[in-house]
């Protein structure tokens with residue numbers, strides 16, 4: 001039994017499965033509108049999701065003949081809700097795509113975030129607070145809630161305010177931007193409500209029910225001030241592989257060795273089985289994980305396209321988990337068993353259509369970086385990283401780094417980028433460089449992490465997942481030296497990974513480094529701690545974290 005029908009513009013530029021799942025969760029039937037004749041004239045409620053590059057989205061909109069029919073729809077007074085690049089399309093243009101005209105409801109240009117003092121893209125959970133308390137509760141928006149943003153370009157609040165729009169403001173390290181805006185029958189959010197947990201679902205629900213101002217408690221000013229800004233992200237990671245019986249299970253390495261220790265008679269030597277991926281992912285979502293990452297750790301051995309269980313896991317997970325999902329493992333140009341060549345872009349597209357928001361590239365990024373340097377730091381434009389990033393936007397591409405510490409007695413003993421370490425090597429070596437590996441640490445490469453992250457940022461990576469083989473599974477805390485060294489080399493966000501064993505390790509990495517996010521795996525899989533334990537601990541020590549546990553649909 002559905003409560004209503006929603007028409008959704010589908011320009012085929014990105015992952016709409018998550019939005020579809022959110023609408024289904026709220027009890028609505030979805031009608032896709034790929035061209036104006038697909039029901040735009042009879043639509044009673046319209047959603048306009050925009051994913052990826054401004055120019056790509058607006059050009060698709062224009063090429064499919066939507067601009068005038070959209071203007072007619074808006075003039076008819078029927079409700080429309082735009083999301084992310086959909087909001088930006090209402091402006092006159094964007095510096096992301098010079099010369100491409102937007103719909104122009106607001107005579108102003110969308111601009112890039114200032115990346116001189118902060119990571120760009122702006123990825124994570126930030127506020128959308130309505131400056132005028134009288135408008136508090138605009139379509140369910142709460143000043144004490146956080147919403148998931150992933151964008152490099154922002155709309156200034158001045159122009160829409162001047163044009164009579166009600167604006168909910170986000171603030172990224174002092175740079176304000178339009179988090180959401182509303183005028184008459186038009187509502188738009190820069191954040192992704194379908195990926196913003198219960199808080200986001202409540203915004204979609206309020207819009208669909210026409211609750212322009214839903215009663216929510218007006219925040220106390222002090223609470224509001226404390227709550228503004230980007231939170232520290234806590235991510236749960238599921239290393240997934242087929243076990244000895246051929247089932248895809250959540251496993252966990254100890255310095256990348258995922259097999260149980262002990263006599264071969266019992267579980268010794270078998271792949272550690274820590275649960276079913278969909279169930280584990282949902283458990284972490286309900287515990288408050290800000291993102292869930294799946295790493296298919298043996299996919300370098302086979303073609304992901306025949307690895308359909310991973311696609312099924314994504315499809316099932318995205319039906320009930322409404323925070324960003326990242327999938328890694330095997331994202332590269334492949335040849336499937338019958339000899340058909342399949343591009344990395346096709347593999348990534350399949351994952352996006354199955355519910356992934358980001359894809360993570362490991363081994364192939366190392367090989368691409370090696371090519372980059374071999375060609376004198378020239379971009380080839382046809383590597384998997386570059387093709388996926390240009391099609392789906394940098395924010396959809398993560399590079400997963402699997403480094404090993406290499407101790408040296410002096411800077412001069414290697415041409416690689418070394419740091420002086422506070423943790424000397426086995427023979428008292430005071431310097432260390434981080435060697436890149438591929439195939440899950442099985443193959444060492446003559447490339448250091450700083451070379452890798454510098455190259456992949458130029459190729460269009462939007463985020464770095466920074467593992468550390470030496471720390472993986474040790475419960476000894478993150479490699480703080482590695483994280484700070486990488487953060488000093490790139491402007492894109494970094495996710496610290498490997499070594500977390502208790503909530504204190506998350507506080508330590510956020511206080512001792514400038515990491516944008518921190519990831520845990522083993523400590524959650526072994527049920528030693530819940531994600532909520534980490535977030536409550538961080539919040540208790542004054543860090544800004546997302547917590548919508550008090551919300552229910």
Ligand code: 1PR
Nearest residue numbers: 253256297329330362363400440472473498499520521522
């Ligand atoms: O190379 O593009 O096919 O991608 C393979 C992906 O699988 C990469 O992201 C690589 O990091 C990952 N991977 C491959 N082998 C392993 C392994 O463990 N044998 N997982 C593996 C690496 C890193 C994190 C881990 C953290 C946190 N694991 O996923 O969970 O280290 O662990 P902890 O909190 O328990 O310490 P490609």
